[in-house]
Amino acid sequence: MARIMVVEDEPVTAMDLEQMLVAVGHEVVGWADAGEDAVEKARSLAPDLVLMDIRLQGEMTGIEASARIREVAAREAASVPIVFLTAFADPETVDRACETSPYGYLVKPFTERTVAAAVQVALARRDAEREAREREALLRSAVGSVSDALIAVDAAGRVRFANASALSCLEAEEANLIGRQPALSLLDAATRAPLDLLRRALEGEVLSSKARLCAASGEREVECSAGPVLGDDGRTLGAVLVFRDVGAPSPRAQHDINGPLTTSLVGIGAALRELDALRALRSVADRAGDGPRRATEELAILARIEGALRSAEEGASRVAAIMRALRASSLPAVAPAAPAALREARAHVLVIDDEPLIGRILEVTLRPRYDVTVVSSAERGLELIEGGATFDVVLSDLTMPGMSGRELYEHLLARHPDLARRMIVMSGGARDARGVAFLESMAGRRLDKPFRADELEPLIARCIGARRTTASA
Numbered sequence: 001m002a003r004i005m006v007v008e009d010e011p012v013t014a015m016d017l018e019q020m021l022v023a024v025g026h027e028v029v030g031w032a033d034a035g036e037d038a039v040e041k042a043r044s045l046a047p048d049l050v051l052m053d054i055r056l057q058g059e060m061t062g063i064e065a066s067a068r069i070r071e072v073a074a075r076e077a078a079s080v081p082i083v084f085l086t087a088f089a090d091p092e093t094v095d096r097a098c099e100t101s102p103y104g105y106l107v108k109p110f111t112e113r114t115v116a117a118a119v120q121v122a123l124a125r126r127d128a129e130r131e132a133r134e135r136e137a138l139l140r141s142a143v144g145s146v147s148d149a150l151i152a153v154d155a156a157g158r159v160r161f162a163n164a165s166a167l168s169c170l171e172a173e174e175a176n177l178i179g180r181q182p183a184l185s186l187l188d189a190a191t192r193a194p195l196d197l198l199r200r201a202l203e204g205e206v207l208s209s210k211a212r213l214c215a216a217s218g219e220r221e222v223e224c225s226a227g228p229v230l231g232d233d234g235r236t237l238g239a240v241l242v243f244r245d246v247g248a249p250s251p252r253a254q255h256d257i258n259g260p261l262t263t264s265l266v267g268i269g270a271a272l273r274e275l276d277a278l279r280a281l282r283s284v285a286d287r288a289g290d291g292p293r294r295a296t297e298e299l300a301i302l303a304r305i306e307g308a309l310r311s312a313e314e315g316a317s318r319v320a321a322i323m324r325a326l327r328a329s330s331l332p333a334v335a336p337a338a339p340a341a342l343r344e345a346r347a348h349v350l351v352i353d354d355e356p357l358i359g360r361i362l363e364v365t366l367r368p369r370y371d372v373t374v375v376s377s378a379e380r381g382l383e384l385i386e387g388g389a390t391f392d393v394v395l396s397d398l399t400m401p402g403m404s405g406r407e408l409y410e411h412l413l414a415r416h417p418d419l420a421r422r423m424i425v426m427s428g429g430a431r432d433a434r435g436v437a438f439l440e441s442m443a444g445r446r447l448d449k450p451f452r453a454d455e456l457e458p459l460i461a462r463c464i465g466a467r468r469t470t471a472s473a
Helices: 011-023 035-045 062-075 091-098 112-145 164-170 197-202 251-287 292-327 356-366 378-386 405-415 433-441 453-472
Strands: 003-007 027-032 049-053 082-086 104-107 149-154 159-162 185-188 207-215 218-230 236-245 348-352 371-375 393-397 423-427 446-448
Touching: 003 011, 003 035, 011 027, 011 112, 027 035, 035 049, 035 062, 049 062, 049 112, 062 082, 062 091, 082 091, 082 112, 104 112, 149 164, 149 197, 159 164, 164 207, 164 433, 185 218, 197 207, 197 218, 197 236, 251 292, 251 356, 251 453, 348 356, 348 378, 356 371, 356 453, 371 378, 378 393, 378 405, 393 405, 393 453, 405 423, 405 433, 423 433, 423 453, 446 453
Parallel strands: 003 027, 003 049, 049 082, 082 104, 348 371, 348 393, 393 423, 423 446
Antiparallel strands: 149 159, 149 236, 185 207, 207 218, 218 236
């Protein structure tokens, strides 16, 4: 059953239509005899279908009313199918009606069978178009989330789609790119001759090449693939260009590498501190004459362990430096943090990371100086905060299943702005333009994975100091 609105200036015809529609199982939700009234009722009633007479009372015709209804629905991201009813089938009237993309055209007089058939066809077309829009939205979402940059153009070379990675690489806003020729400068990697891969793809070529992508921030080496998009009849509908930076690992690869590296670096730092403490204790025992030989042997073993750990730390630090250098072109360095040490009441740190190893090692590292609560999702952390738990610092990963670190920060900024200013974000790299912008805004409160404990603790101390300074003011 469909909810149908009838727009007809002849009451008898309108009553006949209602009887026909009800007889085949539909509901008539409204009736209008003038174009202006039809536009307002279509907006308020939101019918599934409108049966619209072309000749109406007043100055507005059914064709004009149909155009207005489509405009109003488009502003509200909706769609109202319209079937025209008329006693006039001359070419001029039909052409004017077709300009509004109607879903059908019924010439008076009509029968219950013809009305039922027109309604059924219109509703089937509406459902098919809705499914097509949903598939397109799903496809756009899927393509938009991939890490490779993707640009699609129509047959005239105008950009119809560019995902977040492409916008970031081209340093462009979507509004300034869609519907225009792409401002894309590619040079042959060997000869530095200009490459117009999209034009060649529109001419039917399928290409793959290494190139230099020129942007305002400089050049980078990319791998490109381009090809035409063909219709069922073989016509070229457009072209697609995909490219990716070959000078750095993908965000997924960086994430996979950075997690274990962070675990290693933080764990090594914690172990070295424990060794220093043990050495100090043994030194005290030795001066007291408590088993000097045993103490000597243990110190020798500890020295060998220390040597191995410091070698491991050096190797991991080198890998970390490489990762940071690869990201240097897109992310600014974290500003130096003040190394203030606070010896007041123990502060409470909330650690949020979906990788259990990182959560555990951060807890082990921070527990000697702070009270630590570790959770594996931003949703759980937010639940604790909204439930009244008090934290001096929130230390959160950026990329997590469900709510991201950026989304958590935005929520805290709206509901708990003071705590948002004491949030530190850990990241192995952003995957989209919004993530990159967020990381840039967090300079001074951002840790790029992998990091060492001596990079983390000054940031925590500074956030705690800022809170206590504010509280005492």
